[in-house]
Amino acid sequence: MAKKNKKDTVVFFDTTLRDGEQSPGASLTFQEKLLVAQQLAAMNVDIIEAGFPISSQGDFDSVKSIAQQVKGPVICGLCRANTKDITTCWNAIKYSKKPRIHTFIATSDLHIEKKLQKTRQQVFDMAVNAVKLAKSFCDDVEFSAEDASRSDVDYLCSIIEAVIATGATTVNIPDTVGYAIPSEFGNLIATIKQRVKNIEKAVISVHCHNDLGLGVANSLAAIENGARQIECTVNGIGERAGNAAIEEIVMAIKTKPMFYPVNYNIKTKEIYKSSKLVSNLTGITVQPNKAIVGINAFAHESGIHQDGMLKDKRTYEIMSPQDVGVPESLLVLGKHSGRHAFFKRLKDLGYNKLQPEVMEQLFEKFKLLADKKKCVFDDDINSLVEQSVSGVKEVYTIDYVNVTSGVGVIPTATIRLVKTIKNKKEIIQEAACGSGPVDAAYKAIDKITGITVDLEDYTLRAISSGEDAQGEVNVKVKYNGAKYIGKGMSTDIVEASINAYIHAVNKIVIMQFGGKK
Numbered sequence: 001m002a003k004k005n006k007k008d009t010v011v012f013f014d015t016t017l018r019d020g021e022q023s024p025g026a027s028l029t030f031q032e033k034l035l036v037a038q039q040l041a042a043m044n045v046d047i048i049e050a051g052f053p054i055s056s057q058g059d060f061d062s063v064k065s066i067a068q069q070v071k072g073p074v075i076c077g078l079c080r081a082n083t084k085d086i087t088t089c090w091n092a093i094k095y096s097k098k099p100r101i102h103t104f105i106a107t108s109d110l111h112i113e114k115k116l117q118k119t120r121q122q123v124f125d126m127a128v129n130a131v132k133l134a135k136s137f138c139d140d141v142e143f144s145a146e147d148a149s150r151s152d153v154d155y156l157c158s159i160i161e162a163v164i165a166t167g168a169t170t171v172n173i174p175d176t177v178g179y180a181i182p183s184e185f186g187n188l189i190a191t192i193k194q195r196v197k198n199i200e201k202a203v204i205s206v207h208c209h210n211d212l213g214l215g216v217a218n219s220l221a222a223i224e225n226g227a228r229q230i231e232c233t234v235n236g237i238g239e240r241a242g243n244a245a246i247e248e249i250v251m252a253i254k255t256k257p258m259f260y261p262v263n264y265n266i267k268t269k270e271i272y273k274s275s276k277l278v279s280n281l282t283g284i285t286v287q288p289n290k291a292i293v294g295i296n297a298f299a300h301e302s303g304i305h306q307d308g309m310l311k312d313k314r315t316y317e318i319m320s321p322q323d324v325g326v327p328e329s330l331l332v333l334g335k336h337s338g339r340h341a342f343f344k345r346l347k348d349l350g351y352n353k354l355q356p357e358v359m360e361q362l363f364e365k366f367k368l369l370a371d372k373k374k375c376v377f378d379d380d381i382n383s384l385v386e387q388s389v390s391g392v393k394e395v396y397t398i399d400y401v402n403v404t405s406g407v408g409v410i411p412t413a414t415i416r417l418v419k420t421i422k423n424k425k426e427i428i429q430e431a432a433c434g435s436g437p438v439d440a441a442y443k444a445i446d447k448i449t450g451i452t453v454d455l456e457d458y459t460l461r462a463i464s465s466g467e468d469a470q471g472e473v474n475v476k477v478k479y480n481g482a483k484y485i486g487k488g489m490s491t492d493i494v495e496a497s498i499n500a501y502i503h504a505v506n507k508i509v510i511m512q513f514g515g516k517k
């Protein structure tokens with residue numbers, strides 16, 4: 001086995017909050033982004049790409065607050081290779097102790113000619129000028145050659161050499177459209193390492209998309225050939241088929257040290273929690289058979305396998321669930337559990353940074369829930385926390401719900417909501433019929449709020465187990481071209497559905513009407 005040394009550390013650049021947030025319908029609120037960033041810091045990622053500050057005021061504000069509040073990792077912002085983007089990016093990230101500017105421009109002829117409508121020389125000059133400007137603000141500058149895997153290799157090498165000479169400290173080679181295969185991508189990294197004269201002055205990074213399902217394999221091939229920064233996302237979320245999944249790459253390195261004789265800083269025990277948080281907040285569920293974090297990843301169904309596991313776990317387990325932080329104990333709380341037990345469980349689940357008043361509010365909600373269901377599981381508590389800290393102001397809250405449905409009955413809902421704007425409360429009531437009780441309730445809510453949304457997706461699942469399990473509903477709605485996720489839970493699935501819808505509508509009211517609709 002090759003010896004590890006300090007030089008051979010692979011750093012993890014997490015872009016869940018930038019590329020991951022570009023997943024269709026994955027938009028997160030300001031508070032949710034902060035929560036994810038804090039969890040990424042707890043997992044000890046080396047770099048957090050917090051967003052694309054020029055893309056919207058909301059993105060600028062959240063990158064800025066992550067730079068101000070999240071300690072530990074480098075905080076990075078993305079920008080195109082132009083003055084306005086780079087300056088705006090710097091103004092958002094400069095509050096971090098460890099800021100990084102990440103500037104990019106496409107280098108494939110297809111992108112240069114068709115998308116940018118420029119010449120190779122113009123793109124070359126823009127790349128160098130972008131790095132020069134970024135460097136005037138910040139020591140830590142990353143340059144990405146978008147669509148690198150489809151670029152002319154000589155041209156790509158010449159740009160990389162020039163940006164390093166100008167001061168880029170990391171050069172990123174994206175497989176932007178997930179077109180490469182592992183041997184080809186590994187060769188590209190080896191070629192760059194060989195041909196670019198000043199390559200030792202920068203870290204080679206890769207950023208692999210998953211269009212052919214090869215994002216992780218390509219990233220590992222790149223490590224074998226000298227890449228020392230991996231760009232990836234929690235659960236592999238991202239544009240189209242997503243990005244390489246951080247949990248899969250880290251665990252491959254950990255499990256096969258003879259192939260990857262490198263160090264890494266990730267705390268693998270935080271993986272499961274990160275996965276849960278990201279899937280809960282984005283509404284992008286993890287497939288049951290997903291490697292490392294899927295619900296079945298450590299489940300052994302067949303008798304032969306169970307027998308082997310009882311005799312020696314190594315027969316069918318190449319890594320242990322504890323290594324990735326799958327909770328060991330199924331400690332269950334109930335209505336007799338007190339404040340102390342509840343707060344301890346919150347801490348054990350990793351919620352160490354909650355404000356005392358938030359913990360009190362959570363305890364009240366826990367008590368209400370424990371009255372309704374016998375056993376409160378960890379997943380119930382996770383959902384309570386994630387709902388309470390999403391930071392969505394509750395302009396509309398439920399006051400009264402009555403739904404009727406059945407065979408031979410027209411589904412009808414009567415809903416009364418309380419609308420609160422600046423402490424002024426108004427009670428509004430409406431009734432509507434629909435194709436089912438949930439549809440009727442949603443139509444009544446639309447009448448109350450005056451906001452008619454397109455319901456793009458609706459999912460219902462049971463959180464935890466037992467006949468009194470809570471139903472969790474995720475809705476994706478579209479309004480004015482923007483997509484919002486709403487989440488609701490209750491032991492009553494119609495109530496959970498209404499909670500989810502109101503959660504999404506409250507986001508619209510805050511984000512599109514400044515809380516005044």
Ligand code: KIV
Nearest residue numbers: 104144146147174176
């Ligand atoms: O996929 C890509 O090329 C990107 C770059 C901006 C790094 O996301």
Ligand code: ZN
Nearest residue numbers: 019176207239
């Ligand atoms: Zn990307």
